[in-house]
Amino acid sequence: MRRDKHIRWLVAPAIALLAAGTLYPIVYAGYLSLLHWNWGSEESFVGLRNFERILTGRSFPKALANTFYFAICAVVIETALGLALALAINRIRFGAGLVRTLMILPLMVSGIAVALIWKVMLDPTLGIVNYLLSLIGIAGPAWFGSVSTAMPSIIMIDTWWQTAFTFIILSSALKSLPAEPFEAARLEGATPWQTFRHVTLPMLKPVLITIIIFRTIDTLKVFDIIFGTTGGGPLRATESVQTLAYQTAFRSYKFGESAAIAVVFSLIILALCMVYLMIDTDNGEKA
Amino acid sequence: MSVLPSSRRALWPYLVAAVAVAISIFPIFWILTIALKTQVEAFAMPPVWFFKPVWENFAKAWSSTGFSRAFLNSLMICALGNAIALGAGIPAAYYLNRRHVPARRTILIWLLISYMLPEFLFIVPVYVLFQSIGLYDTVIGLALVYQVFTLPFTIWLMRAFFADIPEALAEAARLEGASTTRIVWTIYVPIAAPGIAATVILNSIKMWNELTIALALTFDKAQTVTLAVAGFRGYASIDWGAMSAASIIIILPMALFAILAQRRIVQGLSLGAVK
Numbered sequence: 001m002r003r004d005k006h007i008r009w010l011v012a013p014a015i016a017l018l019a020a021g022t023l024y025p026i027v028y029a030g031y032l033s034l035l036h037w038n039w040g041s042e043e044s045f046v047g048l049r050n051f052e053r054i055l056t057g058r059s060f061p062k063a064l065a066n067t068f069y070f071a072i073c074a075v076v077i078e079t080a081l082g083l084a085l086a087l088a089i090n091r092i093r094f095g096a097g098l099v100r101t102l103m104i105l106p107l108m109v110s111g112i113a114v115a116l117i118w119k120v121m122l123d124p125t126l127g128i129v130n131y132l133l134s135l136i137g138i139a140g141p142a143w144f145g146s147v148s149t150a151m152p153s154i155i156m157i158d159t160w161w162q163t164a165f166t167f168i169i170l171s172s173a174l175k176s177l178p179a180e181p182f183e184a185a186r187l188e189g190a191t192p193w194q195t196f197r198h199v200t201l202p203m204l205k206p207v208l209i210t211i212i213i214f215r216t217i218d219t220l221k222v223f224d225i226i227f228g229t230t231g232g233g234p235l236r237a238t239e240s241v242q243t244l245a246y247q248t249a250f251r252s253y254k255f256g257e258s259a260a261i262a263v264v265f266s267l268i269i270l271a272l273c274m275v276y277l278m279i280d281t282d283n284g285e286k287a
Numbered sequence: 288m289s290v291l292p293s294s295r296r297a298l299w300p301y302l303v304a305a306v307a308v309a310i311s312i313f314p315i316f317w318i319l320t321i322a323l324k325t326q327v328e329a330f331a332m333p334p335v336w337f338f339k340p341v342w343e344n345f346a347k348a349w350s351s352t353g354f355s356r357a358f359l360n361s362l363m364i365c366a367l368g369n370a371i372a373l374g375a376g377i378p379a380a381y382y383l384n385r386r387h388v389p390a391r392r393t394i395l396i397w398l399l400i401s402y403m404l405p406e407f408l409f410i411v412p413v414y415v416l417f418q419s420i421g422l423y424d425t426v427i428g429l430a431l432v433y434q435v436f437t438l439p440f441t442i443w444l445m446r447a448f449f450a451d452i453p454e455a456l457a458e459a460a461r462l463e464g465a466s467t468t469r470i471v472w473t474i475y476v477p478i479a480a481p482g483i484a485a486t487v488i489l490n491s492i493k494m495w496n497e498l499t500i501a502l503a504l505t506f507d508k509a510q511t512v513t514l515a516v517a518g519f520r521g522y523a524s525i526d527w528g529a530m531s532a533a534s535i536i537i538i539l540p541m542a543l544f545a546i547l548a549q550r551r552i553v554q555g556l557s558l559g560a561v562k
Contacts, residue, residue, distance in 0.1 A: 008382075011378065014376060014438060022397070022401045025408060025412035085303065088299070088303040099308055101545060102312055106315075108538065108541035109496075110516070112498050112517045115520075116318075116531075117315070120317075128334055160310070164311070168556050173557075227502075228517060242407055246499075258411055263408070266405055266408045270403075273400055277399070
């Protein structure tokens with residue numbers, strides 16, 4: 001009993017840091033969201049008016065729709081591509097380590113550098129990508145420059161940046177699968193597709209769910225690659241929730257409104273966390 | 288895994304790997320060539336593939352206002368942020384690795400949520416707080432705020448590594464009168480050293496590359512290397528060389544990590560996401 005009391009002190013510093021880093025901001029952001037407060041001016045209590053303004057205005061719903069469009073496309077593509085690459089590359093005998101090392105390089109690149117790299121690569125007139133496309137007779141689009149191609153371009157660069165993450169994790173998961181079910185499928189004469197559909201996929205399900213939730217939350221928070229390329233344009237076609245929150249707080253200095261955006265957005269993210277925890281518990285409580 | 292090892296089937300994975308590797312590294316390679324070209328060559332159309340490398344773009348990027356200081360700031364933030372995360376995270380990981388301790392599940396869920404919350408939820412509150420207590424635009428301030436994600440990640444990973452250590456070791460030490468603190472730092476930490484290396488590498492990558500929080504909580508003195516690189520955004524149409532050189536400078540330390548510690552990174556990422 002005495003030792004139990006003593007052991008609590010081990011976790012105390014972490015709790016203190018977490019409380020300062022999360023509890024205080026959550027409470028304070030909640031409070032701020034009820035204020036009309038532009039940095040440097042007098043603040044006044046306005047109740048839920050900030051929420052009313054962002055929810056009925058045009059920018060926030062637009063940013064929310066953009067963000068979900070981006071997140072859903074990016075996560076679907078990155079998960080499918082990561083799985084396909086993991087299935088293929090796990091068959092390699094020679095040079096697998098080198099392949100992995102080179103493939104995780106994009107993951108090491110800072111989001112801002114990813115943005116600048118692709119700004120140069122996708123320059124409509126001087127970029128290498130449109131040049132290479134012209135060699136095979138395709139007139140390359142304006143990429144970040146036009147409303148219809150800006151968001152697909154952002155999705156494409158996120159795919160380049162983050163697919164290695166899903167690839168690495170699915171690749172490790174595949175390696176740790178037991179051999180017996182595959183052996184049984186082979187003996188029963190299953191085709192490769194049947195084996196994948198009825199053996200591989202069900203066994204990967206817990207890992208896939210984890211990856212999808214983590215990537216979804218990560219992509220919903222997208223900021224760097226938009227900030228560094230389009231800055232939310234053209235015509236707000238790539239404005240995400242976090243770039244909007246940045247503009248609202250540090251360009252327009254509307255701190256109350258920015259807090260309201262952050263609070264609504266956090267509730268959405270929290271809901272996703274809850275879904276994850278529920279699924280995770282269903283899969284068998286390991287903790 | 289490979290069910291049908293016939294020679295016809297064995298070739299296509301290599302083809303897939305070659306294409307995946309080419310797409311992964313070509314953009315980085317291309318930006319490196321632009322960083323080594325003169326302005327005329329960088330803007331040449333059709334692109335120049337063979338040229339005599341010049342180093343002036345790197346000199347220009349490095350000596351641009353505040354760049355070298357930002358580089359040092361980011362190094363300090365990584366060192367400090369890792370020290371705080373390990374100092375607070377290792378004992379917490381030991382605690383959470385034990386089965387019957389109070390509030391265990393609550394703390395684990397709290398860690399997950401802390402890691403997941405969007406940056407802008409705490410950016411504005413922390414901005415206001417830091418302005419009033421003098422931590423705004425300081426290296427220490429950033430290293431502290433980064434704990435919102437480094438600390439949960441550290442605890443998560445270290446807990447997974449501690450779980451592999453047999454409890455009998457701790458029991459034996461306890462019988463000889465060792466305190467819990469002593470057991471954590473002199474028995475668990477040395478055994479889990481490879482795990483600590485993986486944790487430090489992944490934390491460093493995350494902090495080194497972080498932009499959103501640094502953008503809001505620094506102004507001048509504590510600018511990070513990501514902000515220094517972001518400063519070249521406006522040059523997109525003017526000076527590709529300096530912008531590309533700046534990008535290569537920020538990529539280089541992390542690329543070295545990837546090459547030297549690929550296995551640790553893979554191990555850490557897999558444990559981090561799949562528990």
